[in-house]
Amino acid sequence: MQCRSCLDVIGSHASVRKFLPEPLDQGDLERILEAARRAPSSWNLQPIVVTAVTDPELKRRLSEAVGGQEHVAQAPVFLVFSVDYRKLIEASRSVGVEPAEPGLGHFIVGVLDAGIASGWAALAAETLGYGIVFVALYADPCRVAEILNLPRYVVPVVGLCIGKPAERPEPRPRHPMEVFAAVNRYPSAPDAVENVAGIYRGRGVKLFRYVLAPGGYYEEVGGAVLRCLKQRGYRVPGGSSKHY
Numbered sequence: 001m002q003c004r005s006c007l008d009v010i011g012s013h014a015s016v017r018k019f020l021p022e023p024l025d026q027g028d029l030e031r032i033l034e035a036a037r038r039a040p041s042s043w044n045l046q047p048i049v050v051t052a053v054t055d056p057e058l059k060r061r062l063s064e065a066v067g068g069q070e071h072v073a074q075a076p077v078f079l080v081f082s083v084d085y086r087k088l089i090e091a092s093r094s095v096g097v098e099p100a101e102p103g104l105g106h107f108i109v110g111v112l113d114a115g116i117a118s119g120w121a122a123l124a125a126e127t128l129g130y131g132i133v134f135v136a137l138y139a140d141p142c143r144v145a146e147i148l149n150l151p152r153y154v155v156p157v158v159g160l161c162i163g164k165p166a167e168r169p170e171p172r173p174r175h176p177m178e179v180f181a182a183v184n185r186y187p188s189a190p191d192a193v194e195n196v197a198g199i200y201r202g203r204g205v206k207l208f209r210y211v212l213a214p215g216g217y218y219e220e221v222g223g224a225v226l227r228c229l230k231q232r233g234y235r236v237p238g239g240s241s242k243h244y
Helices: 006-011 026-037 056-065 070-074 086-094 104-127 141-147 192-198 201-211 217-231
Strands: 048-053 077-084 131-136 154-163
Touching (some): 006 104, 026 048, 048 104, 070 154, 077 086, 141 154, 141 217, 201 217
């Protein structure tokens, strides 16, 4: 497919949730995976693994596991980015170093690396002319791991739908630059709160109540992640509690 410049892609990005029923070109998929593989990684440890899901039945089950998001089943390819310390533990033992079980710090580093790699994959896909949308997997990561038969120490964190777009949505608003960034200081623009709240328009109350209020989505996610980490062999505090 025809490539566009990265800056053009970034400036026009909008998430796509409707895809044409056409498979990805195999060469394009390899380019996208190579982009993810070349992403920066702390200490170059690369504690991540990518599962390219194309099987319709697996995509259907994954769609159900993430709350019935139909685009997961519809997209020709669904990339699952997982934190993976299994291969590093085995590599460490192969050179005579007995590692500790991974803990919360290991997981955080892996999540950062997975986020960077998935971003590079998304940029490569959009540069090649495909549509993409990210899908959070942290609400029930162990269910995703079970569907994909992932081994111990491997925890899914983010998914990426890729395919030829069947829609052309407009880019969504972002926080104004004066509240997003500043040089040598924290941004202190007048009307900062109003500027941030204003981009959500009528959605603000519902969004903030669902995500940020006590007992909201992010608190539930925190508990789910900790419980899954414990099940997958990680040393974490409070893995059996509802909230963290």
